[in-house]
Structures are given as structure tokens and as C-alpha cells.
Amino acid sequence: MNEAFKALADPTRRQILKLLRDQNMTAGEIADQFQISKPSISHHLSLLKQAGLVSDERRGQNIVYSLHTTVMEDVLSWMFSILGSEDKEESS
Template structure:
């Protein structure tokens, strides 16, 4: 889960996640939404893949990227547990 948090700390990567929530995209389609080089986009995609937040799949001549909802759900669940615990124990300070 640490890798997921490290990957999500970057605003470009969070924007990529937001794009992928709409639909699967190729690297080129993702790059079209940013004012940066394709190698830079590739670096961000690799960081998200290493964190297991996205999945890549070859379809014909293109690689398509999609969200790995399992890891995103696990990360979100952990965060919600922390917030809920904090709310329930607010008066214990």
C-alpha cells in the first residue's frame, strides 16, 4: 500500500487516475491530456503500474491502460477506516 500512496502523491498521476475512471485509454490518449513529453508520461504510467494502481493490456498494436480497482478499493478502505477510527475516538484525547 505504501507504493500506492507514493504514486498518488503526484498530481499528474492523480490526474491520470481520474482520466482512467472514465474509460480505458492508450498512452497516446493519456499524453494528449498533458503538456509534457511522452517519456514523462511513460514514467508516470510506470510508477502507477509498479504501485499496481493501473493495469496495461496489449490489444493489437496498442497498449491500453485501465484502473486496478481492487488496489484502489483496498487503499480507500484503509483510509476510510482511519478516518472513522479518528471520528469515533475524537473525545479520547
């Protein structure tokens, strides 16, 4: 889970996740949405993959990235459980 939080700390990676929320995309399609180098995008995608937030699949010459929703749901569930605990403590 720690790797997921590190990956989510970067605004570029959060934007990549937003893009993938709507549709699966190739690395080139993702890179076209940013004003940074393709190697930088590849690095971000690699970190997201290591954190388990995205998965990739080779299709011919392309690698298609998709949001790994199960891990995202786990992270969000954990965050909401923490927020829920704090709300209970505040009302005590």
C-alpha cells in the first residue's frame, strides 16, 4: 500500500490515472496529453505499474495501459476508513 501512496503523491501520475479511468490507452496516447518527454511518461507509468495501480498488456507493437481498479478500490477504502475513524473521534 505504501508504494501506492508514493505513486499517488505526484500530480502527473494522478492525471495519468484520471485518463485511464475513462479508457485504456497506449503509452504514446498518454504522452500526447502532457508537455513532458516520453521517457518521463514511461517512468511515471513504470512507478504506477510497480505500485499495482495500472496494468499493461502488449498488443502488437503497442503497450496498452489500464487502471487496476481493485488496487484503487483498496486504497480508497483504506482512506475512507481512516477518515471515518477520525470523524468518530471528533464527535466524542
